Amino acid sequence: MIGAATPVQPSTAASKWQQIRLGAKNVLPASVAVMPLGLALGVLLVRSGLPWWSAPLLAGLVLAGSLEFLLIGLLAAVAPLSHIALTSLLVNFRHVFYAISFPLHRVRGKGAKIYSMFALTDEAYALTLQAERNNYSSTRILAIQGLLHASWTTSVLAGALLGSLIPESIKGLEFAVTALFAVLAIEAFKAYRSIPVSGLALISAVVASWIAPQSMMVVAMAMFLAGLAVAYLLRRRTGAGDGEPAAAPLQEEGSNAR
Amino acid sequence: MPDSLYLFSAIAVSTAVTFGLRALPFAFIAKLRSNGFINYLALRMPLGIMVVLVAATLPAGIMDPAVAWPVAAALAATVGLHLLKSNAVLSVLGGTAVHVGILSWPL
Numbered sequence: 001m002i003g004a005a006t007p008v009q010p011s012t013a014a015s016k017w018q019q020i021r022l023g024a025k026n027v028l029p030a031s032v033a034v035m036p037l038g039l040a041l042g043v044l045l046v047r048s049g050l051p052w053w054s055a056p057l058l059a060g061l062v063l064a065g066s067l068e069f070l071l072i073g074l075l076a077a078v079a080p081l082s083h084i085a086l087t088s089l090l091v092n093f094r095h096v097f098y099a100i101s102f103p104l105h106r107v108r109g110k111g112a113k114i115y116s117m118f119a120l121t122d123e124a125y126a127l128t129l130q131a132e133r134n135n136y137s138s139t140r141i142l143a144i145q146g147l148l149h150a151s152w153t154t155s156v157l158a159g160a161l162l163g164s165l166i167p168e169s170i171k172g173l174e175f176a177v178t179a180l181f182a183v184l185a186i187e188a189f190k191a192y193r194s195i196p197v198s199g200l201a202l203i204s205a206v207v208a209s210w211i212a213p214q215s216m217m218v219v220a221m222a223m224f225l226a227g228l229a230v231a232y233l234l235r236r237r238t239g240a241g242d243g244e245p246a247a248a249p250l251q252e253e254g255s256n257a258r
Numbered sequence: 259m260p261d262s263l264y265l266f267s268a269i270a271v272s273t274a275v276t277f278g279l280r281a282l283p284f285a286f287i288a289k290l291r292s293n294g295f296i297n298y299l300a301l302r303m304p305l306g307i308m309v310v311l312v313a314a315t316l317p318a319g320i321m322d323p324a325v326a327w328p329v330a331a332a333l334a335a336t337v338g339l340h341l342l343k344s345n346a347v348l349s350v351l352g353g354t355a356v357h358v359g360i361l362s363w364p365l
Contacts, residue, residue: 036347040354054265061273070311075268078260084268088275091307095276097300099283100291117281172328172354172361178315179336179353183346185308186337192305201306205313217314224306225299232298 016139023143030123031151034065038152040176041068042159043166047173048076055160060153063121066184067091068156069177070217083218090221095120103131108138119145200227332357 042055050072058068067088074084098120107116124145131141166173189198201224208220260268283290290296319325336353343349 033347036351040350049259050265051262054269057265057269061269062276064276066311067272067276070315071268071272073315075260075265078264079268081268081271085271085275088272089279091311092276092279093307094300094304095279096283096290097296098280099287104284114281117284118277120280170358170362172332172357174315174317175329175332175357176350176354178312178329179332179350179357180346181308181311181315182333182336182353183340183349185305185312186340187346188305188308192301194302194305197302197305198309201309202313204306205310209313217310220310220314221307224310225303228299228302228306229295232295236294 019137019139020143023140024147026127026140026144027147027151030127030148034123034148034152035155037065037180038155039159039162040173041065041072042156042161043163044069044159044173044176045072045156046160046163047166048072050075052157052160052164056153056157059156060149062088063119063149063152064092064095065122065152066180069180073174073177083215086218090218090225098125101129103128103136103141106131106136106138107141112138112142116142116145119149121145121148123148197228200224200231328357328360331360 038059041059045055045058046052054075058071062068062071070087070091071084074087102120102125104113104116107113127144127148128136128141130136201220204220204223204227205216208223209216212219316329317325320329332353335356336349339352340346340349
């Protein structure tokens with residue numbers, strides 16, 4: 001690999017700017033792509049009766065798009081905090097797997113490392129997959145994360161401010177959330193084509209909406225996880241799982257990131 | 259309408275859980291890499307959780323045909339667009355436009 005032997009060490013202000021510019025180049029397509037979703041999130045938030053200032057707070061602090069879409073409904077319904085914690089845990093559980101390949105060791109400084117973990121979004125994970133091979137500097141990785149963070153928060157705030165301009169006669173905008181998850185489900189299916197897993201999830205959803213209509217989502221996720229745990233134990237007992245690679249699935253996560 | 263204190267607490271709770279999920283695993287990287295059950299879940303959770311979320315975000319009263327058919331049409335548009343173009347933004351906006359169109363301007 002060209003240049004792999006010479007680690008980039010930006011010491012001067014000029015080379016620091018150059019690193020930020022390189023990071024910005026990496027980020028641009030992703031920032032443009034998330035902008036309409038950010039606007040939609042902001043619009044939906046004010047249309048659900050939440051105050052406009054909660055939009056940048058939600059976007060800038062939680063910093064996890066799909067969870068933010070779900071939280072709007074929970075916040076508007078004043079769901080119990082325990083319910084919010086459990087939903088956050090289950091919806092964002094995938095982030096646990098990002099640590100395995102994210103280049104945190106390249107980020108210099110304690111504060112910078114903490115920020116880097118805080119801003120470890122799907123997009124940040126996907127955009128730094130090449131960091132090791134292409135020798136990204138600490139500044140470049142932080143620039144990628146910071147610019148993603150800023151463009152997301154700005155577009156959500158813009159949506160919240162513009163949202164009040166949309167007339168009341170426009171109905172059905174909340175379908176954007178369902179559509180988003182349908183798209184993410186298709187992408188997840190492309191990464192892991194499994195009818196049994198889709199079926200287990202679907203059955204969990206139907207049964208949960210029947211036995212626990214008020215907390216269907218959390219009950220369905222718990223049933224799905226319990227089903228997977230049972231399947232895993234059965235598979236170990238019968239020894240059918242020997243053929244599965246242990247490390248490969250974790251690399252597939254990247255293609256799954258929005 | 260939720261009050262400000264509730265909104266602050268709820269956003270703080272969600273932020274703390276999300277940060278924990280992102281930061282804690284760095285302390286256990288070696289163990290995570292070799293754990294069979296974690297690898298098993300890593301492969302299957304994204305698909306299953308997304309399917310559950312599609313079902314969970316369907317509007318109330320989905321068993322009522324008047325609610326169900328605009329949703330079915332909009333879902334078909336979303337999935338169709340995505341299979342054709344693989345552009346997430348286009349699929350979400352297209353599907354939402356179908357739903358908004360049917361609900362806002364009934365024939």
